[in-house]
Amino acid sequence: MTEQIQPVRGMNDVLPAEIAAWHIIETAAREVLTAYGYQEMRVPLVERTELFQRAIGEYTDVVEKEMYTFVDQGGESLTLRPEGTAGVMRALISNGMLRGQRHKLWCTGPMFRHERPQKGRYRQFHQVSVEAVGFPGPDIDIELIALTARLWKRLGIERVRLEINSLGTPESRRAYREKLVEYLRAHHDELDADSRRRLEGNPLRVLDSKNPDMRALIEAAPVLTDHLDGESREHFQGLCAALEALGIPFRVNPRLVRGLDYYSRTVFEWITDALGAQDAVCSGGRYDGLIGQLGGESTPGIGFAMGIERLVALLTQAGAPAAEPTADVYIVVSGERASAYGLQLAERLRDALPERRVELNLGGGNFKTQFRRADRSGAAVAVILGEDELARGVAAVKPLRHDAGQSESPLPDLAAAIQTALATAVHT
Ligand code: ATP
């Protein structure tokens, strides 16, 4: 036998039986974002490698070891996007959309990172990422957090809690950076290889280490929040006060620094205790310096991304949503003429009932087989068309999910009869 082709490690199929949860999350996200005035946009999966190096920063896990980078036939170094923000900012600049304008945007799709695959951590994963550009905050920071809180409520997700912090400005970080470097140098022997490299390149990154052996050392490090500049402190206090006023519980976590380089001031993360080690479901923050760093005119920005796989896991933990039915109406046909006519009838019903899913039995089969398929399709109503019905110009309409008897309808009235039957049908 020919050998099977294996899937790529860390890249998942989403099967029809699992898609209901994805649709619930994608629909809720789209509706909530639309209700807050955010517009969808789409950017390429592939960008020049340099974009991510500049936007995300060299001393990060993503750029140091997780990017899918390749040289294309034209000799250019390209990278599969590891996150959404850099591409969206690049697009705003390339399309001349800044110039003092403000944008509230979102995009969704697959992201690629060469990480060690495990539960909740994949090499292809999906995000909804949301960006607001041209707003200095903190009002927009608060709106974004309120929006996420609303989304969890809409989805019935309860086991998440909010952590926030402020990273101050690059200037205020400089003073802190010196204190941190002094502390880390004094503990040089306890640093792992990554941290030693980052100590020289970007010492704040050390605080974002995922190595459990580094935890105690990081816990005891000087705290950035103690070194905030006045304006950043005010910004942060505004954020905290408004969250309290809105009744959104939060915890200030002075160790929250986030993995990407471009953040300033507000950072936040929604954490769950329901998924084990992969506990972040939504992470974001303010990136006032990013657009300038990419060659655009300096414009404040803030955004966040949520991991759809982790939200799907949270949603299905409480009980997997039922698989979506493929049909509302299933047409059972018997006999050659009725089968041929069935194709026309199905098209006519799809014209008349555009909101309904109409499935025609294909590939023949006796009544028993066809009714088994009708049952599996999830249809609430079967239409039965045999030679006898066809000769009399009628079809039978049979509710499938309760005991009400079957009735007959003249073919021209069939769509109305189906609507009536569906209106009274009880889905199980
Ligand atoms: P983590 O700390 O879990 O590595 P991160 O800080 O790298 O997350 P971001 O880059 O901010 O995460 O991405 C935002 C969200 O995307 C995360 O909160 C998480 O829900 C999801 N996410 C990130 N990496 C992965 C992955 N490899 N597989 C699945 N989801 C992911």
Ligand code: MG
């Ligand atoms: Mg990560």
